[in-house]
Amino acid sequence: VEDFQPAISNQPGSDFPQVNSEGRVRVQISAPDANYVQLDIGGVKYDLVKDENGIWTGESEPQDVGFHYYQLNIDGASVPDPGSRFFFGACRYGSGIEVPSDDMDIFANKNVPHGHLHEIYFPSQSTGVSRRAFVYTPPCYQKETSKSYPVLYLQHGYCENETSWPKQGRANFIMDNLIAKGKAKPFIVVMTYGMINDVEFGRIMDFDIEPFQTVLIDELIPYVDSNFRTVGKQSHRAMAGLSMGAFETRLITLNRPDVFSYYALFSGGIYTPEDLKDHENLKLVFLSCGSKERPERIATSVKALKEAGYNAVSYVSEGTAHEFHTWRRSLHQLAPFLFNDLD
Amino acid sequence: VEDFQPSSANQPGREYPKVNSERRVRVQISAPDANYVQLDIGAVKYDLVKDENGVWTGESAPQDEGFHYYQLNIDGASVPDPGSLYFYGAGRWGSGVEIPAHDQEFYALKNVPHGQVREHIYFSEIDNAMRRCFVYTPPCYELKPEKRYPVLYLQHGGGENETGWSAQGKANLIMDNLIAEGKAKPFIIVMDNGTWRMPERSRPADGGERPRGPWPPTGWADGFMNILTKDIIPMIDANYRTIANQQNRAMAGLSMGAMQTRVITLANSDIFSHVGMFSGGSISIEDIENNPDFMNNVNLLFISFGSTEVESGRYNMGTDPALNVEELKKRGLNAHYYVSPGTAHEWQTWRRSLYQFAPLLFQE
Numbered sequence A: 001v002e003d004f005q006p007a008i009s010n011q012p013g014s015d016f017p018q019v020n021s022e023g024r025v026r027v028q029i030s031a032p033d034a035n036y037v038q039l040d041i042g043g044v045k046y047d048l049v050k051d052e053n054g055i056w057t058g059e060s061e062p063q064d065v066g067f068h069y070y071q072l073n074i075d076g077a078s079v080p081d082p083g084s085r086f087f088f089g090a091c092r093y094g095s096g097i098e099v100p101s102d103d104m105d106i107f108a109n110k111n112v113p114h115g116h117l118h119e120i121y122f123p124s125q126s127t128g129v130s131r132r133a134f135v136y137t138p139p140c141y142q143k144e145t146s147k148s149y150p151v152l153y154l155q156h157g158y159c160e161n162e163t164s165w166p167k168q169g170r171a172n173f174i175m176d177n178l179i180a181k182g183k184a185k186p187f188i189v190v191m192t193y194g195m196i197n198d199v200e201f202g203r204i205m206d207f208d209i210e211p212f213q214t215v216l217i218d219e220l221i222p223y224v225d226s227n228f229r230t231v232g233k234q235s236h237r238a239m240a241g242l243s244m245g246a247f248e249t250r251l252i253t254l255n256r257p258d259v260f261s262y263y264a265l266f267s268g269g270i271y272t273p274e275d276l277k278d279h280e281n282l283k284l285v286f287l288s289c290g291s292k293e294r295p296e297r298i299a300t301s302v303k304a305l306k307e308a309g310y311n312a313v314s315y316v317s318e319g320t321a322h323e324f325h326t327w328r329r330s331l332h333q334l335a336p337f338l339f340n341d342l343d
Numbered sequence B: 001v002e003d004f005q006p007s008s009a010n011q012p013g014r015e016y017p018k019v020n021s022e023r024r025v026r027v028q029i030s031a032p033d034a035n036y037v038q039l040d041i042g043a044v045k046y047d048l049v050k051d052e053n054g055v056w057t058g059e060s061a062p063q064d065e066g067f068h069y070y071q072l073n074i075d076g077a078s079v080p081d082p083g084s085l086y087f088y089g090a091g092r093w094g095s096g097v098e099i100p101a102h103d104q105e106f107y108a109l110k111n112v113p114h115g116q117v118r119e120h121i122y123f124s125e126i127d128n129a130m131r132r133c134f135v136y137t138p139p140c141y142e143l144k145p146e147k148r149y150p151v152l153y154l155q156h157g158g159g160e161n162e163t164g165w166s167a168q169g170k171a172n173l174i175m176d177n178l179i180a181e182g183k184a185k186p187f188i189i190v191m192d193n194g195t196w197r198m199p200e201r202s203r204p205a206d207g208g209e210r211p212r213g214p215w216p217p218t219g220w221a222d223g224f225m226n227i228l229t230k231d232i233i234p235m236i237d238a239n240y241r242t243i244a245n246q247q248n249r250a251m252a253g254l255s256m257g258a259m260q261t262r263v264i265t266l267a268n269s270d271i272f273s274h275v276g277m278f279s280g281g282s283i284s285i286e287d288i289e290n291n292p293d294f295m296n297n298v299n300l301l302f303i304s305f306g307s308t309e310v311e312s313g314r315y316n317m318g319t320d321p322a323l324n325v326e327e328l329k330k331r332g333l334n335a336h337y338y339v340s341p342g343t344a345h346e347w348q349t350w351r352r353s354l355y356q357f358a359p360l361l362f363q364e
Helices: A171-180 A210-227 A244-255 A295-307 A324-337 B171-180 B222-239 B256-267 B285-290 B292-297 B307-312 B321-330 B347-360
Strands: A025-030 A037-041 A044-047 A055-059 A066-074 A077-079 A086-089 A092-099 A116-124 A129-137 A151-155 A188-192 A237-242 A262-266 A284-290 A312-317 B025-030 B037-041 B044-047 B055-059 B066-074 B077-079 B086-089 B092-099 B116-124 B129-137 B151-155 B188-191 B249-254 B274-278 B300-306 B335-340
Touching (some): A025 A066, A116 A210, A129 A171, A171 B116, A237 A324, A262 A324, A284 A295, A295 A312, A312 A324, B037 B055, B066 B086, B151 B256, B249 B256, B256 B274, B256 B285, B300 B321
Parallel strands (some): A151 A237, A262 A284, A284 A312
Antiparallel strands (some): A037 A044, A129 A188, B066 B092, B086 B092
16 A cells, blocks of 8 residues: 555654555665665565665555564665664664554653653672663652652563663553553663673573673662662562563562562563562562463463462553564553552 | 773773874774765774774774764765764764873773763753753762752753763762862752754845855854843753852853953853863953953953863954963953863863863862
8 A cells, every 4th residue: 555654763863764554665776887776674584676866765564553573675685774773672773663552652752751761880799890770760850859759670582682662662652651541650670781682592491590680689779779869678679570571570570579579571571470479578469461472471361360369460462473562562561550659 | 002991981892992092082883884984083984994804903003092973974874883882072972082192090980989970951941842951969978967058051063962961071079080089169050951953134126145244143042041141050950059149159251252252251240250171262451341241340360271272263253362371461351271181172172171160269
């Protein structure tokens, strides 16, 4: 259908890539001396066609709604599309594209009060370097300077980093919009690098959580508690993650039942009632995934947790797979449950 | 010389691009079916050579110390190098490479107390749009909740945006290091987007060419001046613990941002007391005579350039900045002139300029 529009994820002023109402992605690049150019998206390479001016154009099959990583292939070279902005995923900064969805409103940049996204460097004795994190403070944080806030620690997935939740995840906009509507309590969100990208894919069982657990629990949390107005108590602390970040969340919450009181796993792992039997102060378990993943696993697990008396919630994102739109929606669903028992 | 090392501006884990001790940049990319691949840096295109595996490698002539934008050209397509991090410059997000500098310690990430750079999204009444700025708060800002701070408004150059000063300029690390050594007072830095649009000139009735006016066109800086004075400064003073008066407010910028600083501070010396212009003109005697308040109100003027700019002679825009500074000093203005050795109209000049400028700020 010829209703292609520039993607909202484009560089300022770039006409391409474009998306149509079927979710097809159309790219265009000038490469007069190339032998072939391809669009590489969703694990498929689509051939582009050259016009008389040396400009190549082509499009993909319909894509799921939401955000996708992609790249161009020019005569065998995999390169970013200069028309898109760049996002860290697939272990590199590369092109991304936003396929419009019915619920894009949840992460739109609207004229509502906005929180701040702080880039911080915190000292880490265990790794010997200053480490980076992003900290979202809610809109009221700068004004109500006597108030202290609960904190969500939110982890990215394999081959992503600490920029992934704020950039392609749009976590800060999701929170701003929920808070503006009174649907979520204002809280702080902390996103740091989960140190997981050196793990070889398929060797996940060899992954040692100890180094990241040390950075998170012994270094980052104390830094955040002393540099931001937090309520530095278990009752006011949550942990969530996507994919490998969910795997990390599960391991850390199981190793340290004294630190967090809300646990959320997006597209990665479950808890059994047996796992949680010593977790006396646990207030919520939240499990989610896309409908194109394995939603029955989430439902079964949450049913068992509920029957055992735990406060458990499941969420399935309709029509999405193991991708960021599933996780944006998961955060949007999770946030209203967090800290709503606190005054 | 075969002592190439990966650039510090590379993506995590990437071997290429690399830089050697002669400051040559070597790039490498697999493109087995390409007819040619070039490295495009410093306005020169260098041909790469293909090996038997289809991997292309090549290098540039020696580059100046510091940060440079660049791109690859594959069979006529200009694309970012997948090995580098991406920076906003030349009107796009693209590749950058860092050439080690003899003085790089002043902007290194060290184990000292760090301030924060925060992304601040706001609605502008003047612009009738959502805008974004980045705000640096010094290390002590979160730990001393009663203390209030002066503010520097710091602008990028043409084709850059509000990310430039922290990403490629490393303004936050420069400040963290200066503050840790006790060389600069802690202050807040606000970095917003000063991009301006050409004011519309009406076409003659006969439909001919639009008349050519002066460059930059009259009124070119009014748009950002309005946003800065009416939206940004009140918003910053309402949201941060600032000392909200003229004595504690500075403005500086590089290139186009320096030219904006000139126009805005000449017109608003009741708002700003400290002025920095990096690689973008200077304040002339004529300026002072036309704006006598500037002389009375401004506590500090700092003008800087890269030595390559000065040698080219194209930097002075009609009046010699060094002579201007000398004359302003004679007339009693606290004026400073700095030339960055061995650098051009590029970020190393501006990093060094901030490093020289910051210790002079808010000393009264």
